Amino acid sequence: MSRRSPEPLVWLLFSGGGMAAALLVPVLLVLFGLAFPLGWLPAPDHAHLLALVGHPITKLVLFGLCALALFHWAHRFRYTLYDGLKLKQASTLIIVVCYGAALAGSAGAAAVLLMA
Amino acid sequence: MIKMEVTRFRPGEDDAPIVQSYEVPLRKEWAVLDGLNYIKDQLDGTLSYRWSCRMGICGSCGMTVNGKPQLSCATFLTDYAPGPVRVEPLRNFPVIRDLVVDISDFMTKLPKVKPWLIHDGEVPEDEFLQTPREMDEYKKYSMCINCMLCYSACPVYALEPEFLGPAAIALGQRYNLDSRDDGALERRDVLASAAGAWACTFVGECSTACPKGVDPAGAIQRYKLTAAVSALKDFLLPRGARR
Numbered sequence: 001m002s003r004r005s006p007e008p009l010v011w012l013l014f015s016g017g018g019m020a021a022a023l024l025v026p027v028l029l030v031l032f033g034l035a036f037p038l039g040w041l042p043a044p045d046h047a048h049l050l051a052l053v054g055h056p057i058t059k060l061v062l063f064g065l066c067a068l069a070l071f072h073w074a075h076r077f078r079y080t081l082y083d084g085l086k087l088k089q090a091s092t093l094i095i096v097v098c099y100g101a102a103l104a105g106s107a108g109a110a111a112v113l114l115m116a
Numbered sequence: 117m118i119k120m121e122v123t124r125f126r127p128g129e130d131d132a133p134i135v136q137s138y139e140v141p142l143r144k145e146w147a148v149l150d151g152l153n154y155i156k157d158q159l160d161g162t163l164s165y166r167w168s169c170r171m172g173i174c175g176s177c178g179m180t181v182n183g184k185p186q187l188s189c190a191t192f193l194t195d196y197a198p199g200p201v202r203v204e205p206l207r208n209f210p211v212i213r214d215l216v217v218d219i220s221d222f223m224t225k226l227p228k229v230k231p232w233l234i235h236d237g238e239v240p241e242d243e244f245l246q247t248p249r250e251m252d253e254y255k256k257y258s259m260c261i262n263c264m265l266c267y268s269a270c271p272v273y274a275l276e277p278e279f280l281g282p283a284a285i286a287l288g289q290r291y292n293l294d295s296r297d298d299g300a301l302e303r304r305d306v307l308a309s310a311a312g313a314w315a316c317t318f319v320g321e322c323s324t325a326c327p328k329g330v331d332p333a334g335a336i337q338r339y340k341l342t343a344a345v346s347a348l349k350d351f352l353l354p355r356g357a358r359r
Contacts, residue, residue, distance in 0.1 A: 005310070005314075005347075007310070007314045008308075008314075008340075008343060008344035008347035008348065009344070009347070009348070011314070011340055011344055012344045012348070015340075015341070015344075079317045083271065083272065083275055083317060086275070
């Protein structure tokens with residue numbers, strides 16, 4: 001592989017995404033999926049959450065999580081299509097669709113967060 | 117007694133591999149290899165397979181036992197009682213005869229990672245001193261016996277025969293992580309190629325199959341991080357500051 005190949009970069013995004021998702025998503029799921037709805041913890045009200053999401057650091061963390069997790073998915077799905085479905089002949093199309101979807105999703109996440 | 121179903125292929129006689137069944141004594145201390153030796157000595161002298169040390173060191177008796185890549189000397193017949201035990205050649209390799217596979221692909225790839233110490237500067241006159249911690253860095257990877265069970269287990273190698281493969285990359289890492297070695301840069305073009313570490317999709321079957329606890333999958337993922345960081349440095353830093 002040439003030294004200019006993007007593979008190391010997309011792998012770093014994949015790797016970082018896996019790590020970020022594994023650390024943060026379970027916490028968010030337990031809090032917002034179980035602890036708040038079931039009343040284990042007092043649920044924050046809407047204004048409180050909106051203020052929290054409005055903080056630049058929260059926005060940055062949430063954007064990082066969304067973008068990295070999407071690139072993690074893109075990389076994994078690309079190789080699932082390559083090896084699992086044996087579609088490596090269509091690799092250019094697969095690369096464009098997978099990483100394109102991750103880019104579009106990240107842009108969407110950025111837009112939602114900026115509007116919050 | 118236990119039934120062993122052994123895959124036979126005799127070039128010139130068989131058009132395709134066939135299965136032949138043999139009844140061998142089921143003894144508690146007998147490995148699959150002892151069963152094969154019994155067949156060869158007592159039942160059918162034409163059966164061909166590789167073996168040497170009988171103690172998990174030589175790495176020659178790798179076979180597929182009940183669908184899994186195993187060292188036949190370290191796999192006991194009693195674990196498969198009442199049987200039958202299916203013995204096939206290692207998967208992902210061309211069969212020469214019966215259970216003997218052609219390992220030349222691995223033998224060509226192995227020297228490409230330069231699995232030896234490459235030392236810049238002077239070699240000390242006496243011992244090459246190393247702390248226990250420095251040794252722990254690579255010791256696990258140095259346990260490889262080149263048995264190729266990891267290649268047999270690897271689905272990526274099955275799909276892409278040009279893949280450098282688990283053992284070769286782990287051995288490259290074994291030397292890269294050795295405090296006495298300065299060869300990481302020389303190994304990089306091979307290890308960090310498309311057919312090298314980047315071809316691995318971290319299925320992890322190699323580490324499950326390894327009879328020596330080498331963990332090639334872990335070695336490859338560690339190398340990916342090293343290679344990715346070097347690639348980023350290449351991209352971001354001026355020429356003089358790389359490495």
